[in-house]
Amino acid sequence: MLGCEVSSIRLEGQRASVELASRAGSELGSRSREVDVIHADAVVVAAGYGSLPLLERPGLRLPLHPLRLADRA
Numbered sequence: 001m002l003g004c005e006v007s008s009i010r011l012e013g014q015r016a017s018v019e020l021a022s023r024a025g026s027e028l029g030s031r032s033r034e035v036d037v038i039h040a041d042a043v044v045v046a047a048g049y050g051s052l053p054l055l056e057r058p059g060l061r062l063p064l065h066p067l068r069l070a071d072r073a
Helices: 027-031 048-056
Strands: 004-012 015-022 035-040
Touching: 004 048
Parallel strands: none
Antiparallel strands: 004 015, 015 035
16 A cells, blocks of 8 residues: 555454555545555554554553664774
């Protein structure tokens, strides 16, 4: 789903729903405001610095702490 971003994660019992919306400024975003929903038993969140705000929306609090690793030359 290129040109989309996760706008929301919802928890429904033992399943998760992920809402995908067109990115602002993308070709798809200018044509449509539709939201696709994907249902799954598990979701992997790899949104970098955006992971915590995304997970806090459905009430999940995870002990994630950003780290900056020094470049070793």
